[in-house]
Amino acid sequence: MLVVDRLSVAYGSIKAVREVSLRVEKGEIVALLGPNGAGKTSLISAIVGLVPSAGGKVELDGTDISRKRTEDIVRLGATVTPEGRKIFGDLTVGQNLRLGAAVRRDRDGIAADIEQMLTMFPILRERFASRAQTLSGGEQQQLAIARSMMSRPKLLMLDEPSLGLAPRLVEQIFGLITELRAKGLTLLVVEQNAYDALALADRAYIMNSGRLQFSGRSEDLLASDDLMEHYLGTGTGGHAGAPG
Amino acid sequence: MDYVIQQVLNAASIGGEYALLALGLAIVFSVMGLVNFAHGEIITIAGFTMYALFIFASPTSAWWLLPIGIAAAIAAAVTFERVAFRPVRNAPATTGLLTAFGVSIVVKNFFVSVVGATRPRAVPTPDWLGSQIVIGGVHIQTLQLLEAAVTAIALIALLALLRGTNIGLAMRAAAKDFNTVRLMGIRANQVVLAAFVISGLLAGLAAVFIMARRGAVDPFMGFSPVLKAFVAAVLGGFGSLTGAVVGGLALGVAEVLFQIVLPDKIAGYRDAFVFLLVGAVLILRPQGLFGRKYQFGDKEG
Ligand SMILES: Nc1ncnc2c1ncn2[C@@H]1O[C@H](COP(=O)(O)OP(=O)(O)OP(=O)(O)O)[C@@H](O)[C@H]1O
Numbered sequence: 001m002l003v004v005d006r007l008s009v010a011y012g013s014i015k016a017v018r019e020v021s022l023r024v025e026k027g028e029i030v031a032l033l034g035p036n037g038a039g040k041t042s043l044i045s046a047i048v049g050l051v052p053s054a055g056g057k058v059e060l061d062g063t064d065i066s067r068k069r070t071e072d073i074v075r076l077g078a079t080v081t082p083e084g085r086k087i088f089g090d091l092t093v094g095q096n097l098r099l100g101a102a103v104r105r106d107r108d109g110i111a112a113d114i115e116q117m118l119t120m121f122p123i124l125r126e127r128f129a130s131r132a133q134t135l136s137g138g139e140q141q142q143l144a145i146a147r148s149m150m151s152r153p154k155l156l157m158l159d160e161p162s163l164g165l166a167p168r169l170v171e172q173i174f175g176l177i178t179e180l181r182a183k184g185l186t187l188l189v190v191e192q193n194a195y196d197a198l199a200l201a202d203r204a205y206i207m208n209s210g211r212l213q214f215s216g217r218s219e220d221l222l223a224s225d226d227l228m229e230h231y232l233g234t235g236t237g238g239h240a241g242a243p244g
Numbered sequence: 245m246d247y248v249i250q251q252v253l254n255a256a257s258i259g260g261e262y263a264l265l266a267l268g269l270a271i272v273f274s275v276m277g278l279v280n281f282a283h284g285e286i287i288t289i290a291g292f293t294m295y296a297l298f299i300f301a302s303p304t305s306a307w308w309l310l311p312i313g314i315a316a317a318i319a320a321a322v323t324f325e326r327v328a329f330r331p332v333r334n335a336p337a338t339t340g341l342l343t344a345f346g347v348s349i350v351v352k353n354f355f356v357s358v359v360g361a362t363r364p365r366a367v368p369t370p371d372w373l374g375s376q377i378v379i380g381g382v383h384i385q386t387l388q389l390l391e392a393a394v395t396a397i398a399l400i401a402l403l404a405l406l407r408g409t410n411i412g413l414a415m416r417a418a419a420k421d422f423n424t425v426r427l428m429g430i431r432a433n434q435v436v437l438a439a440f441v442i443s444g445l446l447a448g449l450a451a452v453f454i455m456a457r458r459g460a461v462d463p464f465m466g467f468s469p470v471l472k473a474f475v476a477a478v479l480g481g482f483g484s485l486t487g488a489v490v491g492g493l494a495l496g497v498a499e500v501l502f503q504i505v506l507p508d509k510i511a512g513y514r515d516a517f518v519f520l521l522v523g524a525v526l527i528l529r530p531q532g533l534f535g536r537k538y539q540f541g542d543k544e545g
């Protein structure tokens with residue numbers, strides 16, 4: 001579904017991503033892990049065209065999207081739920097969802113999808129007419145994911161969906177990710193919460209200082225304390241990215 | 245009684261004109277961070293288009309000048325965006341500012357040297373605009389009544405657009421975070437275009453009223469009203485739509501009040517007094533009356 005070939009990102013003289021290649025197959029959940037500043041956000045921003053790439057190629061379902069605008073990439077079915085949620089705080093919950101579906105013209109389908117999101121996230125039904133900035137962090141994260149879903153993406157890239165959430169909410173969000181996959185969505189999940197993300201993902205990529213350091217099956221990573229320690233700095237028994 | 249109502253209407257019509265112009269500045273600023281110093285030239289272009297229509301097409305009724313003038317204003321705003329501002333959209337804010345200065349100079353000089361319009365040229369307005377009507381025994385100028393009414397309708401329509409349509413919601417969202425709006429698949433170009441269409445339309449409405457009052461065009465006719473609009477926008481809090489409207493109306497009221505209270509001898513310094521008052525307000529509230537940067541229309545409290 002997504003093929004990234006030697007993609008690089010540079011901000012002036014800072015090379016944030018150096019020739020990273022990865023693939024995500026249809027129906028997969030793939031985790032993208034790595035410490036702060038590894039270049040994860042830069043990589044997915046470049047995939048959807050929010051930052052220009054300094055070389056390399058991105059294909060979505062066989063279409064070269066490297067030079068396309070963000071708007072057009074989203075219309076082709078790939079979107080990002082950005083780091084830090086970025087909900088539209090001045091707008092209501094309902095208006096946020098409506099804007100998520102701005103590219104669609106099927107009124108009935110949009111109404112049905114909003115209903116579905118409100119069933120999946122009951123708190124959003126309760127707060128439907130409230131301004132989104134009055135939601136708690138966890139509620140905003142739910143809104144951000146629901147809003148992304150409103151454009152009916154084929155590939156959803158979640159940038160640190162568990163950031164700043166209480167453990168119970170993290171569990172809920174991760175449960176949701178599995179649910180979304182069951183509905184046919186393909187997911188690329190950026191996380192610092194390595195253990196939880198690996199428990200969920202089929203495969204994982206690990207970045208550090210802009211480079212890809214590891215790629216392989218989640219099981220293999222989880223099964224090997226050496227690998228975990230080496231790439232994620234999380235030794236035996238550690239949890240959720242706490243240094244071992 | 246007559247006098248009071250006339251003065252209130254006077255303030256509402258002048259203030260309304262400033263509000264229309266200040267709103268156009270505020271919308272463009274909040275959506276794309278551009279301080280459009282060429283806003284006055286939209287008025288000038290609308291004025292000269294009406295003039296050209298009058299000279300070359302000699303329409304049987306001056307009525308026709310109005311929609312054409314407004315259309316010209318929208319076309320001018322959209323052209324500025326397409327030709328001048330789009331190429332520098334992602335450049336630093338000062339680049340946009342300098343570009344706007346450039347556009348302003350180019351347009352002014354076009355009318356001075358190419359059209360050769362160094363002296364004001366007369367343009368007729370429909371007779372009834374200059375007439376008075378009597379409501380409940382009070383004499384009211386048709387033009388002022390119309391100006392106040394059109395401003396009110398434009399504001400209500402704009403509010404409905406910003407609250408009830410996707411493009412309106414997208415403009416408000418883009419004022420905060422353009423990238424996330426694009427992640428919804430909404431085209432940045434369309435959002436920016438909408439901002440310029442609206443700012444052009446509002447400037448066009450103002451231009452029609454300015455023309456009706458002056459009855460003449462000249463290359464610098466946009467300068468003074470837009471200078472006032474800038475003051476109004478800063479007074480209200482630059483980028484705030486509520487602030488633009490309130491700032492515009494407040495400026496209108498202040499002008500009319502000073503006109504009334506200042507003795508004849510110093511009445512010529514009216515604007516100086518108005519600006520002094522605005523300066524005093526800004527010392528107390530440097531961010532303007534409604535200023536929170538990049539804040540849009542309908543925020544609470
Ligand atoms: N807009 C920018 N301008 C300049 N440098 C940037 C910009 N965005 C990111 N960087 C730099 O690029 C590098 C990678 O940043 P990026 O945000 O992609 O990392 P990340 O892996 O997402 O980190 P985190 O886990 O903290 O979100 C960092 O060194 C960062 O300082």
Ligand SMILES: [Mg+2]
Pocket residue numbers: 040041042083159
């Ligand atoms: Mg990041």
